Amino acid sequence: MIRIGKNIFVPEKELEFQFIRSSGPGGQNVNKVATAVQLRFDAAHSPSLPEDIRERLMALAGKRLNDAGVIVIDARRFRTQERNRRDALDRLAELLRRATARPKPRRKTVPGRAAVERRLAEKRSRSDTKRSRRRVSQDNDT
Numbered sequence: 001m002i003r004i005g006k007n008i009f010v011p012e013k014e015l016e017f018q019f020i021r022s023s024g025p026g027g028q029n030v031n032k033v034a035t036a037v038q039l040r041f042d043a044a045h046s047p048s049l050p051e052d053i054r055e056r057l058m059a060l061a062g063k064r065l066n067d068a069g070v071i072v073i074d075a076r077r078f079r080t081q082e083r084n085r086r087d088a089l090d091r092l093a094e095l096l097r098r099a100t101a102r103p104k105p106r107r108k109t110v111p112g113r114a115a116v117e118r119r120l121a122e123k124r125s126r127s128d129t130k131r132s133r134r135r136v137s138q139d140n141d142t
Helices: 025-029 051-064 080-102 113-133
Strands: 015-020 036-042 070-074
Touching: 025 036, 036 080, 051 070, 051 080, 070 080
Parallel strands: none
Antiparallel strands: 015 036, 036 070
16 A cells, blocks of 8 residues: 555555566576566546546656556666565655645736836847947948
8 A cells, every 4th residue: 555645545456566577787587587567557547546636646647657547657777576666666656745745826926117127228238239239331321
């Protein structure tokens, strides 16, 4: 069971583990033992997640979320199956914790008068600088 908040948790039965052969360190063992872990969590149909958390989780998952609404986490960092399993669970738990945080609502603001005046003064200064760099034409002297 993954505990996320005070009364939000994901039971182990909603998680599906698949063990696959991993590339990387391990010597000859890498060709014989399936140490990499694929953790699958059906976020779209999970009964243990409130709707608002589900929506934020699916937005945060990014490329780990497939078309069916299942989050797939690959863990192949370590040489043992158990450590990779723990790593996958930790990464899912962190993703779930980030999804529980409500985003702060944006408050509209208006720039102050001094800021507006500074911006306009800078624009005038820049305009004057560019105007002084222009080529003086002979047609305007007559």
